[in-house]
Amino acid sequence: MTSMTPTPTGSVQERALDTRAEELEREKRVLNRMNTLRMWGKTALLGVILFWCLFPFFWLIMTSLKQGDPALNDPNLFRGPFGLQNYVAVFQQDFHLNLRNSFVVAGMTTILCIAIGSLCAYAIARLPLKRKILLLSAVLAVSLFPPVALVPPLYEVWRTLGLLNTYEGLYLPYTAFTLPLTIFILTTFFASIPADLAEAAKVDGATPFQAFYRIIFPLAAPGVFAAAIIVFVLAWNEFLLASTFAPRNPEVAQTVPVAIAAFTGAVEFQRPIGTITAASVVVTIPMIIIALVFQRRIVAGLTAGGVKG
Amino acid sequence: MAETTVTPGRPTRSGNGGRGSPRPVRQGLSERALGKVFVSPSIILMAMVALFPVLYAFVLSLYLYTRRQPIGFGGIDNYVRALTDSRFWDSIQFTFIFTVTSVTAEFLIGLGFALLMNQAFRGRGVTRAAILIPWVIPTVIAAQMWFFMFNVTPGFINSVLGLGNFNWLGQSGWATFTVVFADVWKTAPFVALLLLAGLQTIPNDVYESARVDGAGMFARFWYVTLPLLKPAILVALLFRTVDALRVYDLPQVMTRGAFGTESLSMLVQQYVVRTPNPGYGAALSTLTFIVVLGIGIIFVRLLGRDLVIGSGVEGGRR
Numbered sequence: 001m002t003s004m005t006p007t008p009t010g011s012v013q014e015r016a017l018d019t020r021a022e023e024l025e026r027e028k029r030v031l032n033r034m035n036t037l038r039m040w041g042k043t044a045l046l047g048v049i050l051f052w053c054l055f056p057f058f059w060l061i062m063t064s065l066k067q068g069d070p071a072l073n074d075p076n077l078f079r080g081p082f083g084l085q086n087y088v089a090v091f092q093q094d095f096h097l098n099l100r101n102s103f104v105v106a107g108m109t110t111i112l113c114i115a116i117g118s119l120c121a122y123a124i125a126r127l128p129l130k131r132k133i134l135l136l137s138a139v140l141a142v143s144l145f146p147p148v149a150l151v152p153p154l155y156e157v158w159r160t161l162g163l164l165n166t167y168e169g170l171y172l173p174y175t176a177f178t179l180p181l182t183i184f185i186l187t188t189f190f191a192s193i194p195a196d197l198a199e200a201a202k203v204d205g206a207t208p209f210q211a212f213y214r215i216i217f218p219l220a221a222p223g224v225f226a227a228a229i230i231v232f233v234l235a236w237n238e239f240l241l242a243s244t245f246a247p248r249n250p251e252v253a254q255t256v257p258v259a260i261a262a263f264t265g266a267v268e269f270q271r272p273i274g275t276i277t278a279a280s281v282v283v284t285i286p287m288i289i290i291a292l293v294f295q296r297r298i299v300a301g302l303t304a305g306g307v308k309g
Numbered sequence: 310m311a312e313t314t315v316t317p318g319r320p321t322r323s324g325n326g327g328r329g330s331p332r333p334v335r336q337g338l339s340e341r342a343l344g345k346v347f348v349s350p351s352i353i354l355m356a357m358v359a360l361f362p363v364l365y366a367f368v369l370s371l372y373l374y375t376r377r378q379p380i381g382f383g384g385i386d387n388y389v390r391a392l393t394d395s396r397f398w399d400s401i402q403f404t405f406i407f408t409v410t411s412v413t414a415e416f417l418i419g420l421g422f423a424l425l426m427n428q429a430f431r432g433r434g435v436t437r438a439a440i441l442i443p444w445v446i447p448t449v450i451a452a453q454m455w456f457f458m459f460n461v462t463p464g465f466i467n468s469v470l471g472l473g474n475f476n477w478l479g480q481s482g483w484a485t486f487t488v489v490f491a492d493v494w495k496t497a498p499f500v501a502l503l504l505l506a507g508l509q510t511i512p513n514d515v516y517e518s519a520r521v522d523g524a525g526m527f528a529r530f531w532y533v534t535l536p537l538l539k540p541a542i543l544v545a546l547l548f549r550t551v552d553a554l555r556v557y558d559l560p561q562v563m564t565r566g567a568f569g570t571e572s573l574s575m576l577v578q579q580y581v582v583r584t585p586n587p588g589y590g591a592a593l594s595t596l597t598f599i600v601v602l603g604i605g606i607i608f609v610r611l612l613g614r615d616l617v618i619g620s621g622v623e624g625g626r627r
Contacts, residue, residue: 045425046432053439053498056454059465063457075468120351127344135348142359144605146555148574149598152590153362153369155581176358179351208340237447239558240574244581257449261562273457280450291441298441302499303506 057284064277072273086278095279097250098259101167102236105255108171109235110228113182116175118224121186122212126198143180147173151244158245165252169245174235181234182227188304189223190216226301229294233287256283363598369591377585387592397593400576401600403560403569406485408553411492415549416542418493419500424534426501427508437505440498448495452562455491484568488560492553500545507541508534543612551605573597 062077067085123129124136150173155164163169193216201211217224239257246253247262260283263275291298338346373383391397426436443451458465459477467475477483511534519529535542557574564570577597580590 039431042425042428043431046436049422049425049436049498049501050439052494053442056451056458056494057442059458060454063463073462075463075465077465116350116354119347123344123347127340127347129341129344129348135352138352139355140609141602141606142355144551144602144609145359145363146574146597146601148555148557148577149366149594149601150359150362151578152581152587152594153366154358156369156587157362157365172354173358176355179355183351207338208343209338212343233445237449239447239449239561240578243561244578247582257447257558260447260453261449271453271456273463276453277457280446280453284446284450287445287447288442291445292438295438295441298445299437299502299506302502 057288060277060284061281063273064281066274086274087282089272089275090279090282093259093263093275094250095256095259095282098254098256099282101246101250101253102256104167105170105174105242105253106232106235108167109174109178110232112171112175113178113231114224114228117179117182117227118186118217118220120179121183122190122216124183125187125190126195126216127208139180139183142176143184145177147177147240151241154241155244163245165246165249167253170238170242170253170255171235173241174238178231178234182231185227185230185301185304186220186223189220189226192223193219222297223301223304226294226297226304229290229298230301233290236287363595366591366594366598369587370589370595372588374586374588377587379588383588387589388596390589391592391596396571396576397596399569400571400573403485403571404554404556404573407489407492407556407560407572408550411489411496411553412546412549414489414493415497415500416546418497419545420504420542422498422501423504423508424530426505437502440502442498443495444499444502446495448558449562451491451495452559455487455494456563459487478564479568481568484564484570488556488563488570491559491563492556496549500549503545504538504541507538510541511537547605547608547612550608551601554601554604573600 059077063072064086065082065084066072066074066079067081067083071079071081124132129135154173158164158169163172197215197219198208198211201215202208206214236255237257238255239261242255243258243261246255247258248254250259256279260276260279263272263279264270370387371382371384373380373386422440426433426440456478457463461467461474461476461479464474466477467473477487515533515537516529519533524532555574556572557578560566560570560572561575561578566572566575573593574597577590577593580586580593
């Protein structure tokens, strides 16, 4: 474009240049308009994704606030009366005990998984190990195990050991099942920490173990945190083992998903829509907050681990 | 700290106890020994709670039971019974149909979402947060939610679509559809998340040079995006497939297995508590294990190279 700056003398040429400049200007304007249009179009399409992800929760919350059968059985979301009756009913059915059980089970799973898994991941990422490939294949194989394969044999073992309807009976298998994921995620994070740091620590007289827990572990904290959230969510949501090993009794070990699946109404075989939706909202809101607050961490962890849903 | 062995192959850090060094060096475990110590808790736990039960299931599956009482050695009797039971084949059929349809739909929708999010400038952060929400809530809640939305009362979906009293959950075919639909709703965003991470590793220059070479939008997608996204796609497909084969929560809560929606996992679980038969249940669980792990291993074998390359890309990005 700079070649145009010296103005030629011929008037015809001048006019030609003028129209050309105008054309360019117009083209640019059209392009600009198209770009803004396209940008708005794309933003609108994002609306589709938001609708997909969020609308069912709008339905859930509206339904949970409805009171009485006529309102609850009406497809119209804005048909009242509205109130908190369903929520009162949920906690009258000991739902707070289910919440406690789920917290203990998911919390213990997280603690065990991180404690055991971070050691293993560090060894794989940084320490000299024989048969590393074999170990990784074994870990991958466990991550492909169908949990139901454990149900009949573990049920027999747990029955003998008296571990049915206990916290241990749940968090031990949960830990075994989420360890592979923890190891994959943490190996990626440990591998991203420069090896020189541990070397430097050793030059300064630290033992290999000190190098791990004084230097490397704190540096991997964001990764450890990401893994911890993901493990917690998976353990919190588990249903198959929980419903088999602790199917009843909120006082003992029945977890939240089992309770939500098992709520019964006044009539048997009738699902109480009000209680179930209210309990779902009680569980969903903290989970949504976790998702929003730790979004970056969770995404980083999930993509580092590769991995499963 | 009884072990203070130092591997002979590492002379740089020998000096057991730091003889002659200017300050006292606490040697602790050598790296090689530490590696073994660090790895063993994980291996022991996984062996005890994952590997041992699978072997024990095989042993159980060789015995015959009446309710919980063993009545003798049956050899392959339980397997013969399973393989000649039409219920077993029905559950295999449902599990496979569920897996193929849900994984296909999740992949296509997830890819669409990922491409949209990768293009947009505004609202990407909000969308990325929202997309986590279906993943983060318990599957049981998603199942109950979609059960009530599809159910005749209150009939929300019927009223939106103007279908009157259409019974989605009470007829075969449509019951399967609702279960697949709920799974796609919950997991397509998650697939989108994995694919979006893959898309963001593709450098912009590649698109620029393709554009300069005159590639249109479709050509850029087909010849640039897809091949470069292949590792992420394969990983997502592997884990989604194996996960779909184990499906339990959704059909259990939505249809209780009625109208041809009983999955393999549900069939196994039935013989543990409801109609207990440890031998037969263990035979079914062993068959399930072989089917699921077999498909997983075929997948890993097929993609072995790409999986490794994929994780290489992943590591390089950090």
